[in-house]
Amino acid sequence: MRLTIFGSGYVGLVTGACFAEAGNNVLCVDVDERKVEMLKRGESPIFEPGLDEMLKRNIAAGRISFTTDAAEGVKWGLFQFIAVGTPPDEDGSADLKYVLAVAEAIGKNLTEYRVVVTKSTVPVGTADKVKAKILQTLKARGADIEFDTVSNPEFLKEGAAIGDFMKPDRIVVGTDNPRTAELLKALYDPFTRSRERMIVMDVRSSELTKYAANAMLATKISFMNELANLAERMGADIEKVRLGIGSDPRIGYHFIYPGAGYGGSCFPKDVQALARSARDHSFKAELLDAVEAVNKRQKDVLFEKINKHFEGKLSGRTIAVWGLAFKPNTDDMREAPSRTLMERLWAAGAKVRAYDPVAGHETKRIYGERGDLQIVKSGPEAIKGADALAIMTEWQEFRSPDFDTIKAELKHPVVFDGRNLYDPGFVKRFGLTYYAIGRGDSV
Numbered sequence: 266m267r268l269t270i271f272g273s274g275y276v277g278l279v280t281g282a283c284f285a286e287a288g289n290n291v292l293c294v295d296v297d298e299r300k301v302e303m304l305k306r307g308e309s310p311i312f313e314p315g316l317d318e319m320l321k322r323n324i325a326a327g328r329i330s331f332t333t334d335a336a337e338g339v340k341w342g343l344f345q346f347i348a349v350g351t352p353p354d355e356d357g358s359a360d361l362k363y364v365l366a367v368a369e370a371i372g373k374n375l376t377e378y379r380v381v382v383t384k385s386t387v388p389v390g391t392a393d394k395v396k397a398k399i400l401q402t403l404k405a406r407g408a409d410i411e412f413d414t415v416s417n418p419e420f421l422k423e424g425a426a427i428g429d430f431m432k433p434d435r436i437v438v439g440t441d442n443p444r445t446a447e448l449l450k451a452l453y454d455p456f457t458r459s460r461e462r463m464i465v466m467d468v469r470s471s472e473l474t475k476y477a478a479n480a481m482l483a484t485k486i487s488f489m490n491e492l493a494n495l496a497e498r499m500g501a502d503i504e505k506v507r508l509g510i511g512s513d514p515r516i517g518y519h520f521i522y523p524g525a526g527y528g529g530s531c532f533p534k535d536v537q538a539l540a541r542s543a544r545d546h547s548f549k550a551e552l553l554d555a556v557e558a559v560n561k562r563q564k565d566v567l568f569e570k571i572n573k574h575f576e577g578k579l580s581g582r583t584i585a586v587w588g589l590a591f592k593p594n595t596d597d598m599r600e601a602p603s604r605t606l607m608e609r610l611w612a613a614g615a616k617v618r619a620y621d622p623v624a625g626h627e628t629k630r631i632y633g634e635r636g637d638l639q640i641v642k643s644g645p646e647a648i649k650g651a652d653a654l655a656i657m658t659e660w661q662e663f664r665s666p667d668f669d670t671i672k673a674e675l676k677h678p679v680v681f682d683g684r685n686l687y688d689p690g691f692v693k694r695f696g697l698t699y700y701a702i703g704r705g706d707s708v
């Protein structure tokens with residue numbers, strides 16, 4: 266089948282590559298010329314495991330190509346996927362300007378029937394806005410061309426996006442039209458194994474499903490962080506509590522890890538946008554507001570521990586930071602807790618010497634050249650002569666470090682672990698002071 270995908274970011278590119286991998290002919294459209302040029306050369310502008318090879322393979326097979334020309338995109342695919350960003354507006358609501366710009370481009374260039382599929386995370390009611398925008402643009406041209414709109418939110422996780430797309434837990438399709446549901450079923454057939462994983466529902470429920478999923482996951486994290494803060498004040502160990510509660514199948518072990526707060530391009534903005542939508546419906550979403558407030562506070566917890574340990578004297582110190590990305594296996598720095606930590610350290614007059622396996626270049630792009638930020642090429646290099654070590658991302662390579670070297674290299678033998686990677690008793694045997702979240706010398 267012929268598909269067009271607007272937006273070549275984490276979602277659009279993975280979607281395009283995976284559909285091409287299944288034999289479809291995909292045209293990706295993006296407004297960012299630099300990205301499109303890179304992609305035409307076979308280079309991925311983002312780090313996502315497996316994506317590079319998949320793109321190269323499908324470019325070589327002629328199944329995926331790239332353009333900045335929206336008209337060419339509208340002409341190409343029966344399916345017109347919208348996978349552009351929906352960043353938070355100033356009031357926390359999802360900014361739909363990119364989504365509606367694509368809808369307008371579709372309306373301007375439509376010449377025959379198309380299925381317009383919204384994959385971006387969008388508030389309930391957006392499908393109606395997309396439809397209205399296309400109709401309005403068609404009307405302005407004096408054209409009357411049939412099209413359908415579908416909601417098909419994406420659930421992939423950065424860092425495991427290819428696997429998530431190729432073998433999804435579920436594919437949610439929101440449509441009131443049985444014909445479009447059948448078209449989507451045919452398109453997703455190679456990924457659904459006997460179709461039992463496709464859940465077809467009305468458009469509004471589909472739009473809300475995506476926010477509900479992210480809000481539930483964010484709630485689990487904030488709940489565990491709240492408990493971690495309590496545990497460390499009560500002399501309990503949150504990691505033992507985690508094991509104790511997860512064994513109840515009604516709770517489960519998934520996604521109940523305490524840490525330095527959630528980040529990324531989805532949870533913070535989606536929780537905010539849902540709370541904002543609630544207010545628009547004259548409803549105060551108290552739990553969602555609390556989930557966000559707890560997370561905001563949690564992002565400061567590691568800085569507070571560092572500041573307290575050094576008795577507020579951080580000026581002139583160098584803190585080594587292991588891990589910058591908001592989670593492992595991605596270079597995505599959006600809303601990463603490491604950013605809060607670094608910015609607070611800088612404000613207190615400290616310097617940061619940081620290492621991340623893939624997010625160093627993105628960090629440099631965001632912060633530019635500055636005297637108080639040094640990005641280095643390895644974990645051991647980061648700790649050389651630093652005052653202390655802070656761990657912000659649970660990359661695999663940080664899980665079994667050489668604690669003797671850490672002790673020898675740091676001016677002050679102290680580790681602040683925002684991801685609870687180590688056993689406190691074990692770390693202390695090396696003569697290190699160990700602060701973690703909800704355990705260790707935590708408060």
Ligand code: NAD
Nearest residue numbers: 272273274275276294295296297349350351363385386419
């Ligand atoms: P992204 O910022 O990585 O990519 C968005 C791309 O859209 C950019 O390359 C941008 O240049 C392009 N774009 C903007 N306007 C355009 C236009 N008019 N025409 C063509 N391209 C245009 O964003 P992302 O992380 O891929 O997220 C996209 C959407 O998917 C968001 O709504 C997000 O909430 C949702 N989502 C993201 C994830 C994730 O893990 N990143 C997961 C599920 C859902």
